Amino acid sequence: MPKRADIRSVLVIGSGPIVIGQAAEFDYSGTQACRVLRAEGLRVILVNPNPATIMTDPEIADATYIEPATPEFVEKIIARERPDALLPTMGGQTGLNTAIALHETGVLKAYGVELIGADADAIRKGENRERFKAVVEAVREKIGHGESARSVICHSMDEVLAGVGRIGGYPVVVRPSFTMGGAGSGFAHDEAELRRIAEVALTLSPTSEVLLEESIMGWKEYELELMRDKNDNVVVVCSIENLDPMSVHTGDSITVAPAMTLTDREYQILRDIGIAVIREVGVDTGGCNIQFGVDPATGRVIVIEMNPRVSRSSALASKATGFPIAKIAARLAIGYTLDEIPNDITGETPASFEPTLDYVVVKAPRFAFEKFPDADRTLTTTMKSVGEAMAIGRNFPQALNKALRSLEKRDAPFAFDDAGGGPGDRDRLLEAARRPAEDRIAVVMRAIRAGAGREELFEATKIDPWFIDQLFLIKEIADELADAAELGPELLAHAKRHGISDAQIAAIRSVSEDDVRRTRHELGIRPVYKTVDTCAAEFAARTPYFYSSYDDESEVAPRTRPAVIILGSGPNRIGQGVEFDYSCVHASFALHDAGYETVMVNCNPETVSTDYDTSDRLYFEPLTLEDVLEVVHAEQQAGPVAGVVVQLGGQTPLGLAQALKDNGVPVVGTSPEAIHLAEDRGAFGGVLARTGLTATEHGTATSFTEAKAVADEVGYPVLVRPSYVLGGRGMEIVYDEERLSAYIAESTEIGPERPVLVDRFLDDAIEIDVDALYDGAEIYLGGVMEHIEEAGIHSGDSACVLPPLTLGGETGRLRASAEAIARDIGVRGLINIQFALAGDVLYVLEANPRASRTVPFVSKATAVPLAKAAARISLGATIAQLRSEGLLPPRGDGGTLPPDAPISVKEAVLPWSRFRDPSGRWTDTLLGPEMRSTGEVMGIDSIFGTAFAKSQAAAYGALPTKGRVFLSVANRDKRTVVFLARALADHGFSLLATAGTAEVLRRHGIEATVVRKHSEGPGPDGEPTVVRLIHEGRIDLIVNTPYGADGRVDGYEIRTAAVARGVPCLTTVQALAAAIQGIDALTGGEVEVRSLQEHSRRLTAAR
Amino acid sequence: MTATGAAPRPRVPAVLVLEDGRTFRGFAFGAVGETFGEAVFSTGMTGYQETLTDPSYHRQVVVMTAPHVGNTGMNDEDQESGRIWVSGYVVRDPSRVASSWRARRGLEEDLTAQGVVGIGGVDTRALTRHLRERGAMRVGIFSGTAIAGDAAMLARVRATPGMAGADLANEVSCARPYVVPAVGRRRFTVAALDLGMKSMTPRRMAERGIEVHVLPATATAEQVEALEPDGVFLSNGPGDPDTADLSVVRAALDRGTPVFGICFGHELLGRALGFRTYKLKYGHRGINQPVQDRATGKVEITAHNHGFAVDAPLDGTAVTPYGRAEVSHVCLNDDVVEGLVLLDRPAFSVQYHPEAAAGPHDARHLFDRFAALMEG
């Protein structure tokens, strides 16, 4: 019996901003779900404050609310839209938590909204660790398999300390309930460690509940992805084996699908347990993920946890198998059964089957520790990676090597040449391999090269001996490559079958990568492309979803329409995230509509771009020159190729542009030479000189002496950074010579070939971001964003507002400057320019000849699909043409928005709560020129204050409207803070301040209670320090702007306490000013919600 | 872990030749020499040990679609019979080590010891696609000194007999009857005709209080009757069902003794009811096949290994010499008949493997159904 007739509209909750543990995979899943539900004729209402997602595109849902996914806002949306049902399982932990809150407060009942997919009880059983243990116990009674690790639930520190004995002593695992990505969990080896971890865990758990658990470190770790329909049919979509054994979060582990080291007997036990668990939990219609630990010595199975929703793993499993879990889960939720849903890939067979793979999938995590130098780099139960790459190969070594090179980190692929000395000392390497870390697999490879044996490596790492042997195999091939007199066809083919890249071979043989490639091509050794088809070729596949392998037969079909190859952005990382995927997906849609066959190349399993539905063809391949050249070759064999788009995937494809062109590949849009003009600081200086625009005084240096000379000339403070970086990597504001010298000494990125750039630092300047389209003749200003924080805080970490609040008069100057730059560079498509307005001087900070991070935000704020337009311009369309087609508005642009256009605020979300140093202290939360945010949210409303308040609610939780504010600001901010403090007092906040700030306030007649600094310690009568007050939950808002060296420690303690307690903490006076406008708005009356479609209708009407 | 060590390169070359002339090159895996059989592919990602030792694969050269084979070695518990039955084995990436706490030996060790000729390094996906499009066909694997000119090897392949019309039950059946005692209290006695039975099957019955008297394929209806069984079980097995003797089945049906057939046994029941059997283009071999129970609508994920199938009308009731019959189960991938049930007598059968091994346990309850039938 198909679809339920009683559900006509569904509310879908998205997962909100990209944070560690909850990333782009929910865009992929949510987009699938919304599309399917709409295709089924339902009205889809979506709430998600993350603008950088495809799911929040106005075409994906009927009503898209870019509003906070908090219970308060979702209730407003429910009241307005009156949906029949709520699908909570697509929005990660956020979706579940909000749904449960709405259920518990009776909102759902009051409005007659039914939870579909998973009901409240199932969600609680799955997510509450105590109840889940009971589930596992019940399963064990039924089928005789599966157990939980011994554990105790604790609600206080005393219970925690008492609990250790009851589970058999240290080490123990501490895990807070109801948090995602393992936030706040960890291993405690002794009481001190336990106290520290448990304190945080108790705070982080919304229910102040933690689980203390017996450690099963070193066991094999597995995951199963299951689906169940209302007729109780259950299928296992995929098994995933973690190469890194238990103790490393699955999100941080190298994982492999399908499971490699289980016999059928053991696998079927996991399957039986999985099915029994999903039944017992009562996930009626949809998917879930179950994790297991398996004792490598006995096969004893412990069930770790289950997630009754789509997850990072379900996205991975979908990409790994071709079985679209979210899409099918959405259909099941509205009443279909598995056998009623066709398998898209074969077209003939139903979804009620279990995919079988004739290839191996490896996922590798991508970390960003370099951004958080103080953070503890040991991998543990708390997820720390910011992205991942997936690779498909016909064997494990091929998939692993592809995955490692997909990470785009210089040290990630195995190195076999001894340029940097030998592999190292065997014993030291073995010792290092004990500690799970980002580079552990490389350490293991080095240990193998240094002569370590299989058994000792297993003993040190507990990595399964089969995987260890595969690493030996790779090493043996590298040895053969090194020893062979010449690179013969048999050896070369053997190496390629095992995924060794041309670059690796080149390094081993001390020749150039081009040489290896030439030899390889001369010998006719090229990859073939196989299809991901869910069924190991048992049935013919209709979807061209390919991966490379060195085999006999290729499955790429010939075509007649011209193809455009779009290069994606690779694994998510700080500075290059889901925004770039958004642009690539848009390009694919637009170019498909324009009659091209679109071909996507990408290796990020979290994304919409790697959905087999997005483009006409999908190549799941690393974005290296070698891999891209081979895809281009394969497509050129298949039919005409109009060109390769490199502008939309961020720095990754941009970096390949010149080499692609050198290899005869047609690069469309802005030419590689033009890209160089913008990217190279010297060349860009020329552009500015020719166009008469102002750069900050600057110079380049390859040594301290040179740097000092530049700094002396332009004056301190200076901004220093290595050239050719993204996201402000390694960038620092340097106030004096001493620090300059230290910076040059510390920086490894600097050398004669890689100079350091020294700029005058613009104090107190307003930063402005502009996104524009240029077609060679005309400019279209996409949007002008005024940053809330001053220049010096990376544009990616700064909040901004569009249209600009205070820059109305500047639009003409900005447009003229942008046009001059675009023309001089020779842009065809998108360009992003950052300006700083200091006094009356408009400086150009930089220009990026590509889609920027802000493209999706601007597109949503102005209701114009900029990336689609850019893709079309790349292939020759003009702005005039796009205006007449209706892709761009008939007149005007983002610089001439109507006066009543909505105000959009973008706020960055930072991962502070994820990182602590090795001794357990949080890392500092100060913003600077190096980008560290993982994601962003958007607040949209007719007035700034409300839009800002919404952005805060979406990013960090609502701004307080009453209570206590603690203020402690730097001297330079003391004047400004007076007015702001008065506004707070007027709102009825009571003010607390450190002595200096309190004094300034008092002189202006504002009452503020003096509180003790952390460095002063508690007072004689036990007066608490501010840090204590924060920990006790007695502060509702913190304003702390950084000041000189002596204040740094205090500031650090305050800010990190804020992170630990989740208290909003503003670190600039500009942010405080914006927050006060937000508080005004919140207290001024009812805050309204409005869908993007409504906003854009109004905007279009006013244009 | 048993480390069999890395086989050195270059390995002994090997060639696989299909009867339509397509050839694949690789290296010898297991015994070196030559072998022939019917080329079939199996899509299971786990359970190679069970597959290799399943007598139904007698005279077949099995192509594994899963690229890595042998990772967990061979153990003493997962054998489905006393030996490896496949006549040849085709894989892409054989494992160099055996990693499992239960492993006793490496896979290649067993293949070599039992003289099974295999080939590794083959583009198994290309081969599978070929078999899918052209159908199962004869094949030869040649390695080492057995490699000859292409034409000569092809001629040798074409000279071997095909699977259609092959009567193989006697080659795989037990030589003498034996008894598998019931676990716990004995509730029933079953005569099980061993046409190539897997060892998990009697175990599944024994767990349900069934004492299983396993009889050779040559057992007569009288020999069966002499046991006064509560039920008659017809096992799986290799070969063409058209060649099989139906006297035991018919006798049981005539007497009204409960009958349960699996796979080849299902095909026999089908024939006894008067249905035709036919050879599928490339068979069902894997552990992920969706089978729907037509009475309840429920779908089970099941283990399959069959190249033949019963031709019975999917809808409605057929009238047979033993009363009305219905198709009880169907494969959702291709609508192949997967189960039969008699409405007027206690008999049913399935084309797939409820004993699993390898494969999911979704259909285990069919043994309970058999017990219930015997209960009356």
Ligand SMILES: Nc1ncnc2c1ncn2[C@@H]1O[C@H](COP(=O)(O)OP(=O)(O)O)[C@@H](O)[C@H]1O
């Ligand atoms: N008892 C344990 N002993 C050792 N490691 C564990 C234990 N429980 C969990 N882990 C490790 O911690 C990781 C995170 O735990 P999990 O329960 O999956 O939390 P999350 O909800 O964050 O995914 C797991 O992937 C596993 O590697």
Ligand SMILES: Nc1ncnc2c1ncn2[C@@H]1O[C@H](COP(=O)(O)OP(=O)(O)O)[C@@H](O)[C@H]1O
């Ligand atoms: N001369 C300068 N004075 C003040 N701030 C600057 C200056 N140059 C750059 N910045 C700040 O540093 C941030 C990063 O610099 P940018 O050149 O945009 O690097 P990226 O390529 O990483 O985006 C900018 O967003 C801006 O806030």
Ligand SMILES: [Mg+2]
């Ligand atoms: Mg987990």
Ligand SMILES: [Mg+2]
């Ligand atoms: Mg920038």
